[in-house]
Amino acid sequence: MNISEREYHVKTEVVFFLKRHNIPSNLLTFRDQIDLKALKENVETKLELVLVDHHNLADEDTYLMDSVVKIIDHRPQDKRWPWPGREIHLESVGSCATLVARNLFDKHAEIIDSQISSLLRGPILVDTCNFSKEADRATPVDVEIVESLEKVGLSDLDRDKVFNEIVKAKSDISELTIDDLLIKDLKVIVGIPIVGLPMLVKDFLDLQGAHLESLGNFAKCKNTTIVVLMGMQLNAQEISRDIAVFSSHANRLRDKIIEALMASTQPSLELSLIRKIHQEDGDVNLFLYEQRNLRATRKQILPIIRDTVSLECRC
Numbered sequence: 366m367n368i369s370e371r372e373y374h375v376k377t378e379v380v381f382f383l384k385r386h387n388i389p390s391n392l393l394t395f396r397d398q399i400d401l402k403a404l405k406e407n408v409e410t411k412l413e414l415v416l417v418d419h420h421n422l423a424d425e426d427t428y429l430m431d432s433v434v435k436i437i438d439h440r441p442q443d444k445r446w447p448w449p450g451r452e453i454h455l456e457s458v459g460s461c462a463t464l465v466a467r468n469l470f471d472k473h474a475e476i477i478d479s480q481i482s483s484l485l486r487g488p489i490l491v492d493t494c495n496f497s498k499e500a501d502r503a504t505p506v507d508v509e510i511v512e513s514l515e516k517v518g519l520s521d522l523d524r525d526k527v528f529n530e531i532v533k534a535k536s537d538i539s540e541l542t543i544d545d546l547l548i549k550d551l552k553v554i555v556g557i558p559i560v561g562l563p564m565l566v567k568d569f570l571d572l573q574g575a576h577l578e579s580l581g582n583f584a585k586c587k588n589t590t591i592v593v594l595m596g597m598q599l600n601a602q603e604i605s606r607d608i609a610v611f612s613s614h615a616n617r618l619r620d621k622i623i624e625a626l627m628a629s630t631q632p633s634l635e636l637s638l639i640r641k642i643h644q645e646d647g648d649v650n651l652f653l654y655e656q657r658n659l660r661a662t663r664k665q666i667l668p669i670i671r672d673t674v675s676l677e678c679r680c
Contacts, residue, residue, distance in 0.1 A: 370395040375549040382487050418461040421446045437464050440664045451533035459502040460492030463510045482514040494526040500662045520521040520593050532599050535565045543574045547583050554667050555674040559593045566596035566609045581613045591619050606656040615648050632661045
């Protein structure tokens, strides 16, 4: 897993789902348990990497670029990362697990048993919000692959039951600290942390310890002054979303990010300001918006932020 072992516990839905399939953490390999740099430099070995669910490398991982042989991702193409000469599976579907499953069916169908089918179907159900029409994330490919997985023979064919169990585990924050929640589903794009929360941002801000100082400390640890938080709440088939932009002080980049999110038409986020939080000096440090376009996901919002920051930093 592309996280350190100490971060594993924050992935509550992953911990739950793997335990359900009798896969303990000692059977997993974490990023801090393998020295990729040493493998890369070892002349007696050839390191080959497959990027799954992303197709760009963090700054600290760019030394691995020559070792990447395959890409499997469902995000929009980042023109800065064309990956010439690699095997690329880049397609806009609801879940990257759909593309992984299709790749397995095409090349190694014989290894797909009931456990592998279940492990692949679970994240597809979550990523597509259980094929919710309101979320509108699923594509015909997602539907086709899930139906193919179910034909293999699953012990639990009840999609609603599986989906609700995973969502419940994902939303279980009883053992997590504020710092845990901030890294639970974290993406960093052009130096800006994008925090995905298993709850609405407005509810997160009401938690004990979730104040501007904690966000400021988090931003400082990430060597930035800006943090974007994206919240989502699932109740049965109902979805709610909100988004907040925090900055440790007023600055032009924060304003440009907010302007871009408000002005976006591809997609339109349909944002409505619901709360401002001020520091004692009167500066607005956090803008919180309701996101009425429930179909707009983080993978669609990331490019808006990426392009805005990239353009602003070139000025």
